[in-house]
Amino acid sequence: MRKWSELIPGGEFRCFVKENKLIGISQRDYTQYYQHIYKQQDDICSSILDFFKEHVQYKFLEEDFVLDVYRDSWGRVWLIDLNPFGEVTDSLLFTWEELTSGHNLMTNQTEGDPAQQEVPAFRYTTSEVTFQPSPCLSYRIPRDFVDLSRGEDAYKLIDFLKLQKSQQDESDEEA
Numbered sequence: 260m261r262k263w264s265e266l267i268p269g270g271e272f273r274c275f276v277k278e279n280k281l282i283g284i285s286q287r288d289y290t291q292y293y294q295h296i297y298k299q300q301d302d303i304c305s306s307i308l309d310f311f312k313e314h315v316q317y318k319f320l321e322e323d324f325v326l327d328v329y330r331d332s333w334g335r336v337w338l339i340d341l342n343p344f345g346e347v348t349d350s351l352l353f354t355w356e357e358l359t360s361g362h363n364l365m366t367n368q369t370e371g372d373p374a375q376q377e378v379p380a381f382r383y384t385t386s387e388v389t390f391q392p393s394p395c396l397s398y399r400i401p402r403d404f405v406d407l408s409r410g411e412d413a414y415k416l417i418d419f420l421k422l423q424k425s426q427q428d429e430s431d432e433e434a
Contacts, residue, residue, distance in 0.1 A: 269293035310336035
């Protein structure tokens with residue numbers, strides 16, 4: 260059982276960890292543009308990286324995993340969930356090919372300064388002018404089927420039963 264909390268979707272991020280290194284951070288609700296993410300991208304990335312280093316890195320037997328975190332308006336980061344590193348977990352704004360190869364994901368904070376640590380790639384929706392369906396919509400069935408299964412639309416149910424009866428009669432005549 261998990262504690263229930265009301266979370267603002269613009270504060271949820273998915274973090275990809277490979278070989279105990281945070282290699283990528285993705286906005287979880289990528290179908291929406293959140294202006295605060297654009298304005299605070301460096302702070303968001305920094306606070307998630309600090310949280311990872313202090314509370315998560317080297318604390319699990321697995322070296323590769325995915326974690327979902329929430330960053331509140333005060334900059335505090337909370338662990339929401341852990342997931343397996345692989346295609347069973349939605350890669351959101353990354354591809355699994357990018358994540359497994361690791362190429363071009365990590366960047367230095369300051370160009371040319373090798374003493375600076377690498378930071379993970381941070382991806383988020385950058386424009387309000389996006390047209391992406393909700394990921395949940397791909398699992399929906401047509402409204403007519405829902406109505407039929409619940410018996411809410413009697414006329415559709417009657418038409419459906421008549422169709423079934425006529426198809427059955429046709430198959431009986433052929434036989």
